[in-house]
Amino acid sequence: MKSEMIVLVRINPIRCRGHAICVLLFSEGIELDRWGYGRVTEATAKDRRSIRRAYRAAAACPNGAVEVVQLDSTGAQQPPLKPPLRIVHEQ
Amino acid sequence: MTDSCVLAERGSDWSVDVQIGGVGDNGTWLLAGPPPKGTGETLVEHLKRLGPSDRWLSPSALRAVVRDSGLRGRGGGGFPLARKLETALLAPGEPILIVNASESEPASRKDATLCLHRPHLVLDGAAMAAAIIGSTEVVIYMHQGSTDVYGALQRALAERQAAQLADPVWRMLMGPGRYVAGEASAIANRLEGGEALPSFSPHPMAFRGPSGRPTVVNNCETVAQLALLVRMGTVAWRNGGTPSSPGPQLLTLVGAVADSEIVVEVVGSATVGQVLGHVGVCAPPGAVLVGGYAGTWLKGGLAWCTPLDRAALERVGASPGCGLVGVLPHGACGLSETAHLVSYLAGESAGQCGPCAHGLPALARHMEAIARGSYRQRSQVRLRSLGDAIFGAGACAHPDGVVRLIRSAFEAFDEDVQHHLDHRRCPGSKNPPTFFVPKPRRRS
Numbered sequence: 001m002k003s004e005m006i007v008l009v010r011i012n013p014i015r016c017r018g019h020a021i022c023v024l025l026f027s028e029g030i031e032l033d034r035w036g037y038g039r040v041t042e043a044t045a046k047d048r049r050s051i052r053r054a055y056r057a058a059a060a061c062p063n064g065a066v067e068v069v070q071l072d073s074t075g076a077q078q079p080p081l082k083p084p085l086r087i088v089h090e091q
Numbered sequence: 092m093t094d095s096c097v098l099a100e101r102g103s104d105w106s107v108d109v110q111i112g113g114v115g116d117n118g119t120w121l122l123a124g125p126p127p128k129g130t131g132e133t134l135v136e137h138l139k140r141l142g143p144s145d146r147w148l149s150p151s152a153l154r155a156v157v158r159d160s161g162l163r164g165r166g167g168g169g170f171p172l173a174r175k176l177e178t179a180l181l182a183p184g185e186p187i188l189i190v191n192a193s194e195s196e197p198a199s200r201k202d203a204t205l206c207l208h209r210p211h212l213v214l215d216g217a218a219m220a221a222a223i224i225g226s227t228e229v230v231i232y233m234h235q236g237s238t239d240v241y242g243a244l245q246r247a248l249a250e251r252q253a254a255q256l257a258d259p260v261w262r263m264l265m266g267p268g269r270y271v272a273g274e275a276s277a278i279a280n281r282l283e284g285g286e287a288l289p290s291f292s293p294h295p296m297a298f299r300g301p302s303g304r305p306t307v308v309n310n311c312e313t314v315a316q317l318a319l320l321v322r323m324g325t326v327a328w329r330n331g332g333t334p335s336s337p338g339p340q341l342l343t344l345v346g347a348v349a350d351s352e353i354v355v356e357v358v359g360s361a362t363v364g365q366v367l368g369h370v371g372v373c374a375p376p377g378a379v380l381v382g383g384y385a386g387t388w389l390k391g392g393l394a395w396c397t398p399l400d401r402a403a404l405e406r407v408g409a410s411p412g413c414g415l416v417g418v419l420p421h422g423a424c425g426l427s428e429t430a431h432l433v434s435y436l437a438g439e440s441a442g443q444c445g446p447c448a449h450g451l452p453a454l455a456r457h458m459e460a461i462a463r464g465s466y467r468q469r470s471q472v473r474l475r476s477l478g479d480a481i482f483g484a485g486a487c488a489h490p491d492g493v494v495r496l497i498r499s500a501f502e503a504f505d506e507d508v509q510h511h512l513d514h515r516r517c518p519g520s521k522n523p524p525t526f527f528v529p530k531p532r533r534r535s
Binding site for chain 2: 010012013014016017018033034036037039067069
């Protein structure tokens with residue numbers, strides 16, 4: 001079940017103010033551009049660890065610019081997003 | 092303007108003879124009817140000329156007509172109308188239909204021409220689009236300054252109300268007269284009472300707009316085409332264009348063609364040369380800007396023999412965009428012209444996304460340096476990497492358009508680039524710019 005899920009990370013460029021916290025927390029998928037705004041380099045979080053880090057980055061952004069969505073194998077979005085802390089506790 | 096010229100050359104056996112003309116000229120389809128006069132075509136004239144709009148067609152029949160026609164949006168994006176409407180039908184909630192008559196492209200006049208001279212064609216099409224998606228209200232969006240368009244549409248609406256047509260409820264919406272205020276999500280935000288600024292959403296607007304309801308934004312030429320298409324039938328209407336750009340096209344010709352903009356309609360498959368020949372340009376110009384101010388530069392000779400057709404333009408890296416064809420004369424400096432356009436477009440950024448707010452002014456400075464002649468090989472490399480950093484990084488397509496304009500300028504004006512490198516600047520860069528841009532606004 002879990003393996004069929006695709007977890008996508010994206011940044012709302014209007015909300016991004018360049019706090020750069022997401023780059024610290026999710027460095028495998030986000031880098032800073034030349035002005036210091038976040039840019040997604042790897043949109044899919046592949047393993048369990050990076051999914052957890054992606055959710056942390058989304059929760060830590062002061063402007064709510066980082067969004068994480070889960071898609072099932074058909075590409076339909078799964079509405080209930082798991083809050084990051086619960087994933088941490090699941091382990 | 093004289094009779095439309097009928098050109099014997101045929102783009103292919105498939106299409107009808109090429110006809111090019113302005114308002115009221117023979118051979119035109121959208122602009123056919125009475126010659127230009129003070130007021131637009133009245134409802135009586137409109138119904139006498141075209142017959143009643145096909146009210147007997149059910150929404151599902153209209154849907155089938157749109158699907159078979161392959162009609163694409165004429166505002167610049169070129170998105171298939173059928174897919175937009177189908178998405179709105181699938182999405183939850185009552186859809187909102189917005190007709191965009193704001194024409195934010197500064198030099199384009201085709202939408203204003205339609206609204207001024209053929210307002211009932213636009214309103215008919217809007218009513219049909221509303222019937223397809225089952226919305227009872229149509230919002231017509233325009234810029235605050237366009238009082239002539241507002242007046243023409245108000246007059247037409249009063250006529251329709253007096254004739255008691257089975258129309259949806261019409262609503263006029265005004266937005267500020269700036270470039271990005273004509274972007275689809277900016278219009279939808281304005282409708283919600285917010286500022287007319289683009290927004291970022293993972294969903295297509297036709298699925299879920301800022302209000303939570305599906306929001307379909309169509310250019311006013313697109314809906315006018317729909318009104319024509321339903322009356323003519325799919326097959327006949329498609330013959331007015333090419334397989335990849337079915338139906339007739341409205342074009343705005345600007346630059347070194349006349350003192351002001353000329354709006355022409357092209358029926359059939361015509362090359363840029365044929366269209367320019369119609370307005371008296373007899374030889375390939377220096378360069379042609381296709382698709383809008385954030386469009387693509389083509390070398391004059393290449394553009395001259397390129398058909399105004401989506402597939403053919405894509406092959407040379409351009410797109411029909413909003414139907415703008417800008418003519419740059421020989422001897423003008425394409426790089427100075429590009430710098431002029433880029434600094435205008437940079438000033439029109441909404442300033443919401445970092446890469447656009449910081450990147451576009453930087454691009455404009457680089458382009459000005461190149462046009463001025465303080466140019467090194469290294470700055471071209473820097474400009475290219477700056478463009479790569481900006482492309483695709485904004486919430487809307489505004490920064491992408493600017494980057495595309497600069498990239499195409501370096502291809503189309505490769506000789507000028509070399510000249511600027513060797514001699515600092517070319518003689519043409521002292522001329523005043525060919526293309527008109529509105530005065531820069533003060534940042535609020």
